[in-house]
Amino acid sequence: MKTAIRVAVVDDHPLFREGVARSLSEIEGFEIVAEGRSKDDAIKIAEDRQPDVLLLDISMPGGGLNAISAIIERVPTQKIVMLTVSESSDDVTAALDRGAKGYVLKGVGARTLAEIIRNIAAGESYVAPALSARLLSNRSTPEPRRQTAIATLTNREHEVLHLVASGLSNKLVARKLDLHEKTIKHHMTQIMAKLGVGNRTEAAMALRDVIDERNDQ
Missing domain, CATH: 3.40.50.2300 (Response regulator)
Structure with a gap:
């Protein structure tokens, strides 16, 4: 129990x-x-x-x-x-x-x-979710170092971060990628360390900022 x-x-x-x-x-x-x-x-x-x-x-x-x-x-x-x-x-x-x-x-x-x-x-x-979306829309242009940090992510880390940014929990990401939930948590720890953020929401914001910046170029 x-x-x-x-x-x-x-x-x-x-x-x-x-x-x-x-x-x-x-x-x-x-x-x-x-x-x-x-x-x-x-x-x-x-x-x-x-x-x-x-x-x-x-x-x-x-x-x-x-x-x-x-x-x-x-x-x-x-x-x-x-x-x-x-x-x-x-x-x-x-x-x-x-x-x-x-x-x-x-x-x-x-x-x-x-x-x-x-x-x-x-x-x-x-x-x-509604507040997270609002925060994303209110964010200013990302710093160059964050774009560089995103570029250092491995292919698997990119995959995990994109799914997390879409709103999936670690458990659902694990199911989608056919991995253990513990493995996803490890990837998120590495992702947050590389991006210099403290939680999943900030990591998702960082990704969205960089994507928006690239689309504006």
């Missing part, structure tokens, strides 16, 4: 927080280990409970974005997912830059949220 994914939910709206906690607890493979309503609660939960995944709202007392940096400073391995109504590109960028592994909009269904949490617990990252 697999160990349940330990999740904490921090949101200052009790009905929403309790609803998320209850929905996840009713899905096999999840355990709710703590709930909170503020930045201070989030920090204490991360330090004391060390959940596998910590769900944070942005607009809570103390600020969810501020909580990310404080938590990562104290618990560097903590996986944080923003669960919010904010569709601001600035908020998405700030959350990812500060160390969040996921950015999910509150309209998501319980089963979809559960799948996202599973993937993040397994080492992946996630940004709501």
Whole structure:
């Protein structure tokens, strides 16, 4: 029997927080280990409970974005997912830059949220597709070094990155290429290191930027 994914939910709206906690607890493979309503609660939960995944709202007392940096400073391995109504590109960028592994909009269904949490617990990252597309469209012209970095990728790494950029998870990429999921994770680690990015979304952005630049030439 697999160990349940330990999740904490921090949101200052009790009905929403309790609803998320209850929905996840009713899905096999999840355990709710703590709930909170503020930045201070989030920090204490991360330090004391060390959940596998910590769900944070942005607009809570103390600020969810501020909580990310404080938590990562104290618990560097903590996986944080923003669960919010904010569709601001600035908020998405700030959350990812500060160390969040996921950015999910509150309209998501319980089963979809559960799948996202599973993937993040397994080492992946996630940004709501509509927001990811907006970030890509808002990006400025890529730096020459990024174009050079893309050129250093192997054929297999190019293949993996193109599939990831199309929105596929590591598991689906592995199926499509008939490889082990662990192999795909290794390729993504190499890709991110070569591109100098911190997560899958940024790697996809880098590829899209370079493609757009080439098309404009």
